[in-house]
Amino acid sequence: MxxxxxxxxxxxVAILVAIVVFIVPFLFIVFTAGKTQAEASFLQFSxxxxxVFFENxxxxxxxxxxxxxxxxxxxxxxxxxxxxxxxVLGAMVGYVLQRRKSRWNPLVNSLVLAGLIIPPAVxxxxxxxxGLGLFKTLxxxxxxxxxxxxxxxxxxFRAFVATIPRELDEAAIIDGAGPVKLFFRVVFxxxxxxxxxxxxxxxxxxxxxxxxxxxxxxxxxxxxVQLTTFNYISQSVSSFNLLFADVLLITIPPLxxxxxxxxxxxxxxxxxxxxx
Amino acid sequence: xxxxxxxxxxxxxxxxTSPPTTRxxxxxxxxxxxxxxxxxxxxxVVLFLIxxxxxxxxxxxxWTLFDVEFIGFDNFVRFFQxxxxxxxFVNTFIYAFLTSGAKVVLGLLFGVLLSSQIIxxxxxxxxxxxxxxxxxxxxxxxxxxxxxxxxxPINQTLAVVGIQGPAWLTDPSIALLSVALVDIWKxxxxxxxxxxxxxxxxxxxxxxxxxxxxxxxxxxxxxxxLPLLRPATVTVxxxxxxxxxxxxxxxxxxxxGGPGFTSDVLASVIYKQYQAGFFGLSTAGNVVLFVVVAAxxxxxxxxxxxxxxxx
Numbered sequence: 001m002x003x004x005x006x007x008x009x010x011x012x013v014a015i016l017v018a019i020v021v022f023i024v025p026f027l028f029i030v031f032t033a034g035k036t037q038a039e040a041s042f043l044q045f046s047x048x049x050x051x052v053f054f055e056n057x058x059x060x061x062x063x064x065x066x067x068x069x070x071x072x073x074x075x076x077x078x079x080x081x082x083x084x085x086x087x088v089l090g091a092m093v094g095y096v097l098q099r100r101k102s103r104w105n106p107l108v109n110s111l112v113l114a115g116l117i118i119p120p121a122v123x124x125x126x127x128x129x130x131g132l133g134l135f136k137t138l139x140x141x142x143x144x145x146x147x148x149x150x151x152x153x154x155x156x157f158r159a160f161v162a163t164i165p166r167e168l169d170e171a172a173i174i175d176g177a178g179p180v181k182l183f184f185r186v187v188f189x190x191x192x193x194x195x196x197x198x199x200x201x202x203x204x205x206x207x208x209x210x211x212x213x214x215x216x217x218x219x220x221x222x223x224x225v226q227l228t229t230f231n232y233i234s235q236s237v238s239s240f241n242l243l244f245a246d247v248l249l250i251t252i253p254p255l256x257x258x259x260x261x262x263x264x265x266x267x268x269x270x271x272x273x274x275x276x
Numbered sequence: 277x278x279x280x281x282x283x284x285x286x287x288x289x290x291x292x293t294s295p296p297t298t299r300x301x302x303x304x305x306x307x308x309x310x311x312x313x314x315x316x317x318x319x320x321v322v323l324f325l326i327x328x329x330x331x332x333x334x335x336x337x338x339w340t341l342f343d344v345e346f347i348g349f350d351n352f353v354r355f356f357q358x359x360x361x362x363x364x365f366v367n368t369f370i371y372a373f374l375t376s377g378a379k380v381v382l383g384l385l386f387g388v389l390l391s392s393q394i395i396x397x398x399x400x401x402x403x404x405x406x407x408x409x410x411x412x413x414x415x416x417x418x419x420x421x422x423x424x425x426x427x428x429p430i431n432q433t434l435a436v437v438g439i440q441g442p443a444w445l446t447d448p449s450i451a452l453l454s455v456a457l458v459d460i461w462k463x464x465x466x467x468x469x470x471x472x473x474x475x476x477x478x479x480x481x482x483x484x485x486x487x488x489x490x491x492x493x494x495x496x497x498x499x500x501x502l503p504l505l506r507p508a509t510v511t512v513x514x515x516x517x518x519x520x521x522x523x524x525x526x527x528x529x530x531x532x533g534g535p536g537f538t539s540d541v542l543a544s545v546i547y548k549q550y551q552a553g554f555f556g557l558s559t560a561g562n563v564v565l566f567v568v569v570a571a572x573x574x575x576x577x578x579x580x581x582x583x584x585x586x587x
Contacts, residue, residue, distance in 0.1 A: 003393065011395035018403045021461070025418055026406075028429065032421075043427040089316035100308035108313065115324060117573050119522040121331035121562045122546065123339075123555045128327050147323035150316050169307060179309045208411045210525040214547075226413050230529070240421065247414040254409040262402070265409070269466055270473040270511075 033057075033245040040241035056245040064220075068246065071225045078138060078224060079206045082145035083199055086153050089146070090198065094157025095187055099169070115151030122215050129216060141217045141224075145206050153198050156271060160194040161187070197268035200261040204254045225250045328566070335563040339556040351560035361561075364533075364540035368568065371456055371527075371541055372520030378460045379467040379516045380509060386464065387471025387508075388501065401472070405465035412462070416529025419458045420445065423530075445531050448538040455530050455539060459523065467512045474508030475501070510580045514573065521569050542568070 024045065032040050034053035061068050097108055125144065126135055134140030164187065172186045210226040217224065229246050258265060335352070338345045355361045390401055407415060422430050423444035431441030444454040482500050491499070524543035527533065533540035533548065540548070542565045549558035 007393050008395060010389075010392075011397075014389065014394060014400055015396045018400050022403045022407065025422060028422065029414075029418060043421055043424060043429060044432070045429045085319075089319070092312040093316045096308045096310065096312040100306055100310075102310065104310065104313070111320065111325075115320065117518055117569060118328065119543075119562070119565050119569055120324060121327045121559060121566070123550055123559045123562070124327035124330040124334055125323060127330065127334075128323060132322075143319060144323055147319040150320055154316070173307050179307050179312075182307055183312070204409050208409075208413075210411070210413045210529075211543075215550075226411055229411075229413050229417060243417065247411075247417055251410050251414050254411070255406065258406060258409050266405070266469055266473075269408070270470045 029244050029248050029251070032240055033248045035241045037239055037241050040239075040244070043240065052241070053245075056241050057249065060242050060245045060249065063242070067220065067223065068225070068228050068249065071223045071228045074138060074222050075207055075225045078142055078145070079203050081138075081142040082149065082206050083202045085142070085146045086149050086202055087195055087198055090150050090153025091157045091188060091191055091195070092183065093150070094154045094159075095161050095183060097154065098158045098161040099166070112151045112154050115148070116155070120148055126215065136217060136219060136222075138217065138222055141213060144212055144216050145209070148212070149202055149205070153202065156194055156198055156268065157191065159271070160191060164190050193264075196261065197264040197271075200257055200264050201268040204257055204265070207253060331559050331562050331566070334556060335560040337556045339559070340553065347556070351557050352564070354557065355560055355564060360537035360540065361545055363537055364542050364545040364561075365564065367452055367539065368521055368541040368543075368565075371452060371459075371523065372517055374453070374456045375459045375463065375520045375523075376513055376516035378456075379464055380512050382460065382464045383467025383471050383512055384505070384509070386468040387475060387505075388497070390468065391472055391475040401469070404468055407462045408465045410462075412525045413529050415458065415462050416526050419461075420530050423454060446535055448535050451531050451535060452539040455527050458530065459520070459526055462526070463516060463519070467516065470512050470515075471505060471508050474505045478504045510577075513580070514577055517576070518569065518573060521572070522565065 028045050031046065031048055032043075033056055034051045035048040036050055036052050039049060093108070097105060129135040129140045129144070132140070134143065168186060168190070169182060172182050177186065208226065209224075210230075213224045213227055214230075217227075229243070229250060334344070336346060336348055338347050338350075355365070386404060390397055390404075394400075422428050425431060425441070425443035425446055428441075428444075430444070434441040442450055445451050478501065482504075483496060486496055486500060522543050523541065524547065527539060527541055527544055528547070531539045533544045542561055546558050546561040546565065549555075549561060
């Protein structure tokens with residue numbers, strides 16, 4: 001009896017609280033994005049008396065010479081480029097690190113750990129980028145994301161490679177596969193599930209990143225989507241409807257990822273939990 | 277394992293996928309080449325390792341990217357003398373420990389709750405987790421509006437039940453705590469899911485055995501769940517401390533370090549000094565942050581993992 005009461009009573013209360021605490025704020029974004037400027041300025045959580053949702057979206061997209069559209073292009077290029085490089089290079093390291101016991105392993109392992117823990121030194125990184133001629137370029141920001149994100153990829157790949165039987169490698173070697181072929185033709189395809197996990201987790205991270213874009217890619221010409229909201233605040237404080245239309249637009253891509261890849265995202269983000 | 281190759285190759289030479297190999301191979305060459313480290317290593321060394329090492333030198337200089345002047349420890353002295361920089365230093369600890377403590381407690385609570393048999397479990401898990409994936413800047417902007425002292429929906433709702441809501445982000449004494457509250461709102465879903473993953477890994481036999489021995493719910497929790505969730509706790513503590521100590525975007529979006537500099541943390545001080553053109557001072561802040569993170573995380577993870585091995 002007690003468990004039935006808990007199941008329905010506790011569950012209902014939890015659902016109610018979750019709706020108020022987590023869903024209502026999100027609905028506030030949607031409602032405000034649908035209001036006229038005058039109505040939005042009251043900051044009320046209410047159904048818009050007049051829906052101008054699509055007009056607002058169109059205004060936000062066209063504003064300042066299609067800045068947001070250009071930012072979406074930039075963010076897409078950034079995310080795809082950085083994640084693709086990270087996955088391939090991270091898998092290569094994770095694979096060799098797990099398969100081969102060499103005297104370099106302790107060093108590489110501690111560098112990986114350092115990469116996860118130590119906060120990057122921003123101004124010296126700008127100094128290096130400037131020396132390479134990559135400061136304020138998309139390529140530079142991609143390279144920075146690769147450098148900072150590799151550690152996480154390597155950890156996941158190393159753990160997953162351990163589950164692939166070595167007999168497979170040996171069979172491929174017997175069949176005459178060289179190291180490169182062994183990795184890219186035999187092992188890499190077997191990493192598929194963890195690759196999906198790494199891709200979605202890192203894609204969400206890179207797409208949502210604000211700090212590195214602020215430091216390494218300042219300026220309107222090649223703004224990423226996260227920076228557009230920030231420009232919005234300082235430029236048009238009173239247009240809350242447009243601000244929230246912008247926030248809504250940049251929130252949607254990660255949510256779509258979440259709907260399709262919920263299992264992989266959760267697996268990737270909680271991967272340390274069981275093993276510590 | 278490489279010695280097998282020479283003998284085995286002729287036997288399977290007819291295999292269509294492998295071209296006939298007439299190429300000679302050195303007998304001791306590993307099929308797992310070390311050069312696989314190199315491409316990743318280039319990115320890592322050039323953009324992470326070199327800047328980190330260089331930061332120790334630049335933190336001792338007055339620096340404008342074009343002009344470097346060595347000034348010894350002046351930057352660090354300044355860092356611990358100017359009140360606004362000291363505030364940022366202290367706030368970093370408050371913020372990190374507050375958020376990570378709350379995430380451990382709430383994450384454990386929600387993790388246990390959402391592992392029990394209640395209706396709407398899938399919905400609840402999905403709901404509590406989605407803020408983790410939403411852009412931090414978006415969340416910051418949203419709550420800046422919700423926490424508006426006069427018109428904000430939070431205080432208007434409180435006013436309906438007769439409570440005078442505080443000036444969340446404009447009251448110097450609670451601005452940092454308000455931001456920390458939002459950080460917890462955003463991050464508790466991750467902690468919860470880590471705990472759920474830990475709960476799933478606990479074998480049901482333990483609970484069945486305890487039931488035979490007549491253990492109640494509390495005893496189950498205290499003596500089975502809690503000790504076996506230790507790896508999950510370690511993960512939550514380390515992850516949220518690492519994130520909390522270096523957190524920047526949420527604070528920047530909500531208060532910009534204000535009012536005044538009362539909600540500044542090290543990361544926002546670093547950005548402000550960089551913006552003001554004090555690159556040496558900014559880098560000194562980076563070094564301080566580095567030392568703080570290293571001095572907390574490395575001993576803590578060593579201690580937490582050692583205790584785990586003892587049990």
